[in-house]
Amino acid sequence: MAERLYLGIDLGTYQSTIASSAGKMHTIETVVGKPKDPVARNMLGRDVLFGADALEKKLACNIYRPMAAGVAQDDEANLAAAKAFVTHLIESVDPEEFDEVYGVICSPSHITFTDKSNLVATLRGQVNAIMVVSEPFATGFDQDQYMGSIVVDIGAGTTDIARLYGTFPNESDEDTVLEAGDWLDVILMDLVSKKYTGAQLTKDMVRLWKEKYSYVGGDDRECMVELSVEGKKNVVDVGDIIRQGCEQLIPFVVNGVKTIIATADPEYQPQFRNNIILSGGGSMIEGVADMVADQLADIGDVRVWCVENPIESVASGALKLAGVMPDDQYTAIN
Ligand SMILES: Nc1ncnc2c1ncn2[C@@H]1O[C@H](COP(=O)(O)OP(=O)(O)OP(=O)(O)O)[C@@H](O)[C@H]1O
Ligand SMILES: [Mg+2]
Incomplete structure (x- = not known):
């Protein structure tokens, strides 16, 4: 039987994480640098730089943040940078040792449907089949908390909120807040x-x-x-x-959570109020869970907690999902 590698990929506005079923996990800032001119190319000794390496040499490079909000996803230079970045990310886990690669991917929620077809083009040749899920769902799956919880992913580009009740969330179960x-x-x-x-x-x-x-x-x-x-x-x-500054962010998170709870099936609302999970880089703000809980107090008793691995949780949940999903959930892309 063909040997298959599963990947969980969290393409983030600010940083991206990849986790493989062969036990590898890497996080790289979602930044690509291309030398500005032949002098820079000569000095740097390479045609393209990634992550921290690109940032260190930022004065000698044109810098691309291919997943950032507001970047035209179909711009040719940006698309080329995205493709180079994703290739670099996937190569970092040595996929060539396997016959086929199946990936579960999360991309920033500001990337719309048409941009997602670019995402598929970007992944073509790197993976054989993909499945796209949202960041909060991947986190909920990672934490074994997808049967009655609210997951709030406070990222760089957006804060994504979802209510989870044991199935794939649909559009009405998820909300995106632009403050992050x-x-x-x-x-x-x-x-x-x-x-x-x-x-x-x-x-x-x-x-x-x-x-x-x-x-x-x-x-x-x-x-x-x-x-x-x-x-x-x-x-x-x-x-x-x-x-x-940090305290100014809290009401946006709180209002997002309130809306997602208020529009849920009333029978489930107590369960949701009792299991609100914060993740993403923003969940590392000290005191954030307590302040969110305080400001939610007017909707009843709540329990708010932060995941222990906010940077890796999305990729590790995506990987976990990749391993248990039947093949028919994947879309073949080659
Ligand atoms: N200790 C910290 N306190 C507050 N913010 C932090 C901390 N550490 C990281 N961050 C911020 O978290 C953000 C990155 O988080 P994360 O990696 O979850 O975002 P992302 O996945 O790249 O973005 P998105 O999910 O919006 O695409 C950045 O804005 C970063 O500055
Ligand atoms: Mg993210």
């Missing part, structure tokens, strides 16, 4: 530039501060960071700003 990690970076950048006039900031700088210090609730903490004002080094406290 990238949105928060913009909010934080704005707050920092208001407090420290003339501060020279990039989104990447602010994102790193957020990832290091993020919290909500309690007293202001001291979070010292280095920034330049007109080229001059300053060390400043952004603790109050980090809290204020």
